[in-house]
Amino acid sequence: MTQYIIRKILVAFPTLLIISVLIFAVLALAPGDPLAQFALNPAIPQSTRNRIREQFGLDKPWYVRYYKWATSMTQGEWGYSFSSKSPVINIVMQRIPQTLQVVGISYLIAILIAIPIGVISAVRQYTLFDQVATFISFIGGSLPSFFTGLSFMLIFAIQLHWFPIVYSTTLKITDFVTFKQAINQMVLPVLVLVVQQTASLTRFMRSSMLDNLPLDYVRTARAKGLNDWTVITRHVVVNSIIPVITLVALGIPGIFAGAIITENLFRVNGLGQLLVTSIQNSDTPVVMALSFIFSILVVIFNVIADIMYGVFDPRVKYN
Amino acid sequence: MAVNAADTTASQIAELANKKPRTLWGDAWRRFQRHRLAIFGSIVILIITVGVIIGPYVWKVSREDLDFTAIMSSPVSTHPFGTDELGRDQFARALYGGRISMSVGFTAMLIAVSLGTLIGAVSGYLGGYVDEVLTFITNLFLSLPTLPLLLLTVYLFRDAVTAKLGLEFGMFVIVVVMVGVLAWMQTARIVRAQFISLKQKEFVEAAVCLGVKRTDIMFRHILPNAISPIIVAATLEIGNAILSESTLSFLGIGFPPDTPTWGRLVTDGSQFLQTAAHLALIPAALIFITVLSINFMGDGLRDALDPRSRL
Numbered sequence: 005m006t007q008y009i010i011r012k013i014l015v016a017f018p019t020l021l022i023i024s025v026l027i028f029a030v031l032a033l034a035p036g037d038p039l040a041q042f043a044l045n046p047a048i049p050q051s052t053r054n055r056i057r058e059q060f061g062l063d064k065p066w067y068v069r070y071y072k073w074a075t076s077m078t079q080g081e082w083g084y085s086f087s088s089k090s091p092v093i094n095i096v097m098q099r100i101p102q103t104l105q106v107v108g109i110s111y112l113i114a115i116l117i118a119i120p121i122g123v124i125s126a127v128r129q130y131t132l133f134d135q136v137a138t139f140i141s142f143i144g145g146s147l148p149s150f151f152t153g154l155s156f157m158l159i160f161a162i163q164l165h166w167f168p169i170v171y172s173t174t175l176k177i178t179d180f181v182t183f184k185q186a187i188n189q190m191v192l193p194v195l196v197l198v199v200q201q202t203a204s205l206t207r208f209m210r211s212s213m214l215d216n217l218p219l220d221y222v223r224t225a226r227a228k229g230l231n232d233w234t235v236i237t238r239h240v241v242v243n244s245i246i247p248v249i250t251l252v253a254l255g256i257p258g259i260f261a262g263a264i265i266t267e268n269l270f271r272v273n274g275l276g277q278l279l280v281t282s283i284q285n286s287d288t289p290v291v292m293a294l295s296f297i298f299s300i301l302v303v304i305f306n307v308i309a310d311i312m313y314g315v316f317d318p319r320v321k322y323n
Numbered sequence: 324m325a326v327n328a329a330d331t332t333a334s335q336i337a338e339l340a341n342k343k344p345r346t347l348w349g350d351a352w353r354r355f356q357r358h359r360l361a362i363f364g365s366i367v368i369l370i371i372t373v374g375v376i377i378g379p380y381v382w383k384v385s386r387e388d389l390d391f392t393a394i395m396s397s398p399v400s401t402h403p404f405g406t407d408e409l410g411r412d413q414f415a416r417a418l419y420g421g422r423i424s425m426s427v428g429f430t431a432m433l434i435a436v437s438l439g440t441l442i443g444a445v446s447g448y449l450g451g452y453v454d455e456v457l458t459f460i461t462n463l464f465l466s467l468p469t470l471p472l473l474l475l476t477v478y479l480f481r482d483a484v485t486a487k488l489g490l491e492f493g494m495f496v497i498v499v500v501m502v503g504v505l506a507w508m509q510t511a512r513i514v515r516a517q518f519i520s521l522k523q524k525e526f527v528e529a530a531v532c533l534g535v536k537r538t539d540i541m542f543r544h545i546l547p548n549a550i551s552p553i554i555v556a557a558t559l560e561i562g563n564a565i566l567s568e569s570t571l572s573f574l575g576i577g578f579p580p581d582t583p584t585w586g587r588l589v590t591d592g593s594q595f596l597q598t599a600a601h602l603a604l605i606p607a608a609l610i611f612i613t614v615l616s617i618n619f620m621g622d623g624l625r626d627a628l629d630p631r632s633r634l
Contacts, residue, residue: 022463030476146615150573151607154593162597178335254465261470261570268574279471280574284479295475298468306466
């Protein structure tokens, strides 16, 4: 088992390396000068700009630049933002908790809702519950998340005043009232992401269960006299969850994409909103750092999912 | 009596001889027709496609006319979708934006499916080392964060490409290429699985013995047999591409600010959510209905083209 885990972690490093090369290549090949904003400043003559260029090593060949960038990235030296002039790493670290909170909670809730619904849907196939659940998950999978976000905002925040319209970024949790407020303002963004994720997870869980229910071991278990509940929960569900874990891992990039949209809609001060605003402000260091962060997060969660796959599926460990 | 029976049999035989034989596509079409939701989805898509193609020619109200006397009005007969904060007719804007959204979706799908089919076919048929490398690349692309990368590339290449190709067409090319290049993986996996199972069949063995070139075997012999899952994946991919494009324009990154793509219409309308909610909800509903109908159609196609169901 430890060998399996170590193997998975070792594979993650080359993947991360290649992704970093890709990101760097995209940025290096992109037209446009990172020092373009200095070009607009008349107080900086051309000679000074050349010296700045030399100082940053921008005239060196790309592999030297990539090496410098990669090493400073791993050391936590992420440069300074063009617009706010503060170190990029501080800005990013400030915002990671919000994003991880919203993303993590919504994914957990989505999994907790989707798996039972998928199981029941498969066991009671073609009944009313199944038809309704399939239809709803179909619709949920076609809804653009900004549509759900806007509708929820309209209904719950504007018409009913149950939840605040915008996320307050300065809320400090000091007592129970502020804690309740903090939860209150997270409800709508989390709900939007939950709707988006539950749809695909339910359908996948359902089809995975349907693949497993006709198999022979289920028949054996029933013939042994086990009641239906035990057969389903202790045997079928555990086997059906395995491909769903893969889907959960593959869906991580998707949920970060969903987080970007929700954060923009509800003004949650997370990484997604930072990415969009820094793109609109042409703030290159922040954009580079954020792309790298997203890739790291995706690779980390893929490794975790692979390890969990090994925990659940004994066949994989002995490969 | 005997004469009548003989006549009846003879005419029956004549009838049977003239009846059209059942074809595989005909069977699939009949299975497709049994899915009411799929038919409903196809009709809606047809209406929307025809609407956005001929709409701007039929609906004479201009989408650029500013009319400050009718700012943010609710839907009326002269302005079926209302007007925005500058008095522009939303229906005309939505019709024009629909062209962009649907053409982006369709073209991005073509790129994604072609790329995916090529990589999947090569990977599945050749196997071995090539297969391992291509599978690694596929998994790599699957773990790339799509939306950030999309945003990043659009941001970086926007100025240069639009300088060369013009504002709208340049953005169209960037968005289409990027959405397509980040969406081929699903098709590649499906095609690879199909090719791996199909290359064991005898007709491939016969083709190899006859000396047919490898590329011909792949694309003229195996591929037509693998086309059903590709069609389903392509249909569903259109929906995904439309969603990706509208997400990009919703975030304000994509087409120039005045282009009325449906995502942009949603963003522009979301500022007025409290006073004129229809400005944001109608384009969002349009996107939703389009993607939903495409998904219904794709689901029906998947069941219709399933080789395991024989009707």
